[in-house]
Amino acid sequence: KxxxxxxxxxxxxxxxxxxxxxxxxxxxxxxxxxxxxxxxxxxxxxxxxxxxxxxxxxxxxxxxxxxVLESTSLITTKHFKEAGDLIYLIGSTEPEFGGSELQKMLTGDISGRPPQLDLELEQKLQRQVSQAIRSGVLQSATDLADGGLAVALTECMAEGSFGASLELGSDLASELFSESQSRFLVTVAPEHQGTFEDLVEATLLGRTTSEPVLTISSQGTPALEIDVEQLVQAMDAHFSTG
The missing domain is CATH 3.30.1330.10 (PurM-like, N-terminal domain)
Structure with missing residues (x-):
């Protein structure tokens, strides 16, 4: 709390x-x-x-x-825990790139309007995520921040034990790199799917996999397949060079 x-x-x-x-x-x-x-x-x-x-x-x-953390049993880290867990996105994604990592990388500039923040929605979603944690239905949880979904996924897979298979829509740039606010990436064991969906409004993106590879399809068409090790190396290189 x-x-x-x-x-x-x-x-x-x-x-x-x-x-x-x-x-x-x-x-x-x-x-x-x-x-x-x-x-x-x-x-x-x-x-x-x-x-x-x-x-x-x-x-x-x-x-x-x-x-204050009332009990160590409530500690919920970002790293994926088991193969076959369901991956959910909490919150909505808009094509918001002002001041984003993608904008800086592609243009060398940081400008434009930053993502909008609805504080009432933020409060609501934080309560829902907290309730899901207290109910014991979340395997992992993290927020989406710099770099959007792509970076959050990489951080969740960074230990190298698991990968992910996702089905996304047609606007991959927004879905992967938008920095829209009030979003969370969580995983849920299949047996808790019903309980979780009763507690939280979320979008099912895919599942964790036993092989450390990220696979993404866009409207049923394969779009990306990359080893988690490559993603982690790219992320670490960015942090070391600024």
Missing amino acids: PLAITDGLNFGSPYKPEIFWQIERSVEGIKDACNALDTPVIGGNVSLSNETDGEAIYPTPIIGMAG
Whole structure:
């Protein structure tokens, strides 16, 4: 259960109007989220005028959260646990790429409108996921963030024991790389499918597999088959080079 947060605000020079605007909007966003999710701010830190040759860093508000775990039996990690488990996506995906990893990789730029955030929906889905964890029906769970579904899947398979077979729609770019907010990737044992679907609104994407390979079909047509090891190497290379 989340209890409170501390924030860190890292920006360029506040004497520049556009930077001051970034700071102001970030603080307002943190305030709105904390009010909606009932998590007070109990501390924080500010680092300003972070610039090189007059060019500011990307606006970087960061959050640290403290909470209470009532029992170690409720620990639910992101890694896949068993072959044959059902893979679900909680939340909806839109073609939102402003400020995304895909945009940066393809264009070298970070611009446009970031993904929209509905705080009422966020609160609702967090409650549903928490209830599913307490009910013992989730094998694994993680949020979708930087890099969207593609990166979340890679992180879930990173231990190398399991792969995944997914059936997606026609807009693979959005489904794999959109960074739409309020989304979770979870796995459920087949015997708990009915209970899970009664608790949570979710989309069945596929199953975990015993072979460490990611296989994706698009509307019934094979679209991708790649070893998990290759995906993990690509992810690690990105982190090491920035």
